[in-house]
Amino acid sequence: MKLSDHHIEFIKDKIPEPYNTPEKYGDFISPKIQHHGTLCTTVIAEVKKRIVFPLGEKYKHRFFCRIDTDHKTKDPSSIIDKIMRDDNAYTLDNFTTMKDLARFRIVCNFLHDVDEVSEAIKNDKLLKQKFNFETKNTIEEHPESRKSAERSIKFILEHKQQPGLFLEIQIMTQLSEAWDKKDHFLVYETRRKKPDKSDENFPDYLDAKMYAMGELLYVADNYFEALREARDETIQTEADKS
């Protein structure tokens, strides 16, 4: 993310010397989030070994899921942006407790697969032993409480031995991911350039269209899910007959 004049001003004012320049502020931020990165890598390895690989073996006749590790740790500019945006929720002293500093995503084929992966993560003994879990399920969220068209299950894991050290695991379908990537480019990044003038960047009527696309893709996911179930039932029936 490119720094705006506001960001640069913040860096100059708030970050201690000699790091208070656009060239050096990263040296102030990065060392403080090293443990988020290493936690992310070790959890990915664990989830891959204990969950993704066995499920992949179980459904080896079709694509089941993949781990997407794009943007695992928030980059320093996004951290500065979040500190500035979130109404003093985070400061330069406590930004390491942001819940999405480190994250990765498991992208599944069907809605059924999202459930199966989520259940496996939720019930994994080692993960339960090491982390406290917070779950956010936006797949079946009621329209009234829905803030975005994104549909996923998010687990926010807090390390039991290092409270305040969080990692986010997002589980979603391929269609949901496709929507998210487009939304990120079209809406999220555009809005962040001038947060106080979002209408200029991306008018509300276009936003409404993005929302509608999200809903449409969710309908598609449901339709695909129904097709999958029908196919599995047919195969099962054939197998029972033979």
Add this chain to the structure above:
Amino acid sequence: MRIRNEKTETGHLLSFISKSDPSDNFSFFFPVEGLDQFDTLLEITKGFEKCLEEWPGIYNYNGYSINKNIEKIFPEMDETRIYFFEQTECLSAELRFIESFGKALLKRFIQKQNVIFPDIVTGAMAAESNFYNRETTIQNMWELLCNNRNIQLRAPRRFGKTSLLNHITKHPQTGWQVCFVDLEGGDSAEKFVEKILAALLVKQECVSFLPDHLSGLYIYEMSQIEQLAILRKERETIQRDWKIYVETIFSKIENQSTDNHFLIILDEMSFLIEDMLSQKKNSIEDVTTFMNWFHDFRSRFNTIRFILTGSEHLPSFLNAYEIKSRLDDLESVQLNLFDEETTEDFIFLVLAGQKVVVSNEEIHVIKDLVGKPIPYFLQLLLDAICEVCKEQKSLSNADIVRIYEHRLLGSNSKRYFESITRQLDRYDRYKPRNTAGAKSILDKLALSDDPVAIEDLKTIWQQTAARIEQFDIILEIMKDDIYLAKDENDHIFIDSKLIKEWWQKHGIAGLR
């Protein structure tokens, strides 16, 4: 110890990206198997960050989770400079990051070494990126030279003198020109001059120092055969008056080097003198005259400096012939062995380069086996370990010990120690029975658990019928040849575990 598995897909990538030029970057990849490795991975991640503080402001340091293939993580990523490691390579038994390894590794990148991991060099000269960590000695030598001192470089055999001098020749300090002269094969003052001329002929930058009739001939561009033909022609002039010939050349160097300095390195000086002595009957007089002339000669110049060295310590060696060396004007520089930490760093880097995963404990086993880290013998052991490890895929500590016993001390290891046995045989050139006396001393030292009093060795020396006046001289020479040393009580011991064990196994049975 085992061959590294570089097929792992999941892991953590630590990238170092130059702040001034992001295309200058390199990365270390550490495979990760699961959550149990969180603490150790964090230890390593923070460890490298701390190491980087030694060179502030040069690199940005980032960590990346890798799930599958290492693709372009950042736009300028240099995919040819991704180096695989396993966590155990950088961690102690207590799972703490070994900072000296981290610094040794990063230093190779900071120094812009072409080859990050030194190759195993057994016997040959360690050059360029394989020449490892002698900065302090080199700096010390340049300081002396800049302070108008000439140097006598001293070190026992196989310590890497020639490699050091080669490095100085290839990388002179600003304002200096360096010419390396190998005097091996010379056997007279005339040959001494001829060897210097031969070294100057092949250097383009030395053309103007040659005699006038040679300076316009572009000899440095000629084939070796053509250069030899010119040397043969010059031989007659040199033989007519070698002093005038060499003095003319050096006057030219002195006159033309008003802004610069010229360093002439004379390697294997002891071989030249020894071969001069074995040429004819009156050779002791000739050598004495030559050493006197050379003493006066090197004192004449303001801009020309000399480094002298050789496989034997020249003053002790000349003393054996009762010749005054006239070398007291030279500043003595001792080339020491790597210290403990440097040795461990070196073993880590060499084995990492061979894709061999070695733990710190195994490095200590290697170090303890070889004893004093004499570069040649350390490299021999590392070479044997790598060879067997590549065959067997993994080695236990017991395997490492077996490799040491069979490959370095076994019956086929004779060739590794030939230079030592040859050297012992040369002692009889000084005075008869010196070789037998030296071997008896070695027998005693090899069989004794503790250092031995000089008086006891003297008795043994006399029993072997060697001349008593040669005892001190040969003992001094043996320091450089056989790694003898004195303890705080002035008692003598073999300061190389390997040599001591080798002599126990193969030396004692020999005839006296």
